[in-house]
Amino acid sequence: MESSKILLPKKTSSSCTPWLWLGTWSMGGEGFGPHDERESLRVLQKAHDNGLRHFDTAGFYAHGKSEILLQKIIGTVRQELFISTKGGLIWSGNNVRHSASPESLRQQLYESMERLKTDYIDLYQLHWPDPDVPIATSIAALKEFKKEGLILNWGLGNLTEEELTKHLTPEKNIPHQVHFNPLHNTREVLDAGMNRCISCIISPLEQGLLGSGISSHGIKGISKKDYRNKNPYYCHKGAISFSHQLTKLTDTYDISKTLSILLWICAQPGVHAVISGARKTGQLEEILRFKSEVLENDYCSDKQGEGILAPEKVRAAFPEKLWNLLGSYEGLNL
Numbered sequence: 035m036e037s038s039k040i041l042l043p044k045k046t047s048s049s050c051t052p053w054l055w056l057g058t059w060s061m062g063g064e065g066f067g068p069h070d071e072r073e074s075l076r077v078l079q080k081a082h083d084n085g086l087r088h089f090d091t092a093g094f095y096a097h098g099k100s101e102i103l104l105q106k107i108i109g110t111v112r113q114e115l116f117i118s119t120k121g122g123l124i125w126s127g128n129n130v131r132h133s134a135s136p137e138s139l140r141q142q143l144y145e146s147m148e149r150l151k152t153d154y155i156d157l158y159q160l161h162w163p164d165p166d167v168p169i170a171t172s173i174a175a176l177k178e179f180k181k182e183g184l185i186l187n188w189g190l191g192n193l194t195e196e197e198l199t200k201h202l203t204p205e206k207n208i209p210h211q212v213h214f215n216p217l218h219n220t221r222e223v224l225d226a227g228m229n230r231c232i233s234c235i236i237s238p239l240e241q242g243l244l245g246s247g248i249s250s251h252g253i254k255g256i257s258k259k260d261y262r263n264k265n266p267y268y269c270h271k272g273a274i275s276f277s278h279q280l281t282k283l284t285d286t287y288d289i290s291k292t293l294s295i296l297l298w299i300c301a302q303p304g305v306h307a308v309i310s311g312a313r314k315t316g317q318l319e320e321i322l323r324f325k326s327e328v329l330e331n332d333y334c335s336d337k338q339g340e341g342i343l344a345p346e347k348v349r350a351a352f353p354e355k356l357w358n359l360l361g362s363y364e365g366l367n368l
């Protein structure tokens with residue numbers, strides 16, 4: 035797949051897994067419950083020690099603190115890492131606003147490079163389209179940054195199927211961050227991007243609601259200051275009950291819930307990379323188990339039109355009832 039070239043760090047090894055990234059939003063220490071910076075650093079270091087090379091961040095995350103944290107593990111291995119960051123959302127006091135004019139994106143890019151202490155970004159993305167700036171104008175700015183050598187690749191995030199079809203021509207293979215998981219089944223966006231972009235899945239566990247920690251209980255499990263109070267799934271009975279049903283079934287089969295969800299997502303057509311938000315070492319271990327499971331069982335697909343994993347191989351290893359449940363949610367699709 036073309037993505038294998040685009041999504042590689044400058045210095046790469048054969049064990050690199052460009053389909054599995056670690057996201058740093060919840061590690062920044064703002065809005066996701068109790069935070070321990072040393073634990074976040076342990077997660078990043080352990081991820082690197084276990085072969086992960088792809089890290090996603092954004093200037094907006096925790097007012098830049100996620101980028102500063104990531105910088106701490108870059109050290110002397112910069113060229114071995116694939117650093118993906120984004121611009122287009124900024125803080126205005128306690129509120130977030132869009133800001134994706136060429137001038138603002140340039141300013142945000144320089145600030146990200148300063149926090150990350152790097153002279154190039156592997157992938158710089160438009161975080162969200164700005165309603166006040168045509169997407170084509172933001173894209174033109176990203177292309178200019180690439181021409182200037184500030185970034186090696188440009189990408190997009192959170193486009194609708196119509197926007198994707200309008201702005202990306204077939205076979206361009208531009209990275210696009212898509213919110214997709216068993217609750218948020220945006221199949222039509224993956225279909226629209228099938229031969230236009232490299233679809234990188236964000237929030238595979240719906241920010242923890244599909245995990246197995248306290249946040250899997252929805253708003254009852256999080257504090258009033260938690261950002262996830264704004265996530266509509268967190269107060270939706272159907273979504274919470276779906277997560278509990280998954281817990282019950284995975285417990286019955288003695289299979290990890292996280293592993294099942296990641297396998298299901300990565301076996302969907304048009305999924306090219308998954309960005310997990312593990313922020314505790316125990317959570318990361320499950321992500322690493324997912325990686326080992328994929329490699330040991332040779333689940334990866336090289337067929338055009340398939341996702342990261344060959345669906346028939348994954349399905350064969352899955353209890354049918356669990357596979358069907360993962361694809362069954364029809365409640366609220368926001």
Ligand SMILES: NC(=O)c1ccc[n+]([C@@H]2O[C@H](COP(=O)([O-])OP(=O)(O)OC[C@H]3O[C@@H](n4cnc5c(N)ncnc54)[C@H](OP(=O)(O)O)[C@@H]3O)[C@@H](O)[C@H]2O)c1
Pocket residue numbers: 056057058059060066067090091161191192211235236237238239240241242243244245246247248249250292309310311312313316317318320321
């Ligand atoms: N472009 C965009 O607009 C955009 C938007 C969202 C995210 N992203 C990117 O995607 C990354 C991932 O998104 P996300 O943070 O929402 O990811 P996620 O994987 O859906 O959720 C992460 C949360 O799930 C829980 N968790 C993580 N690993 C777990 C495990 N193994 N078992 C059980 N629970 C686990 C943790 O919450 P608790 O500790 O509370 O249980 C963690 O904070 C972000 O860091 C960011 O890089 C991009």
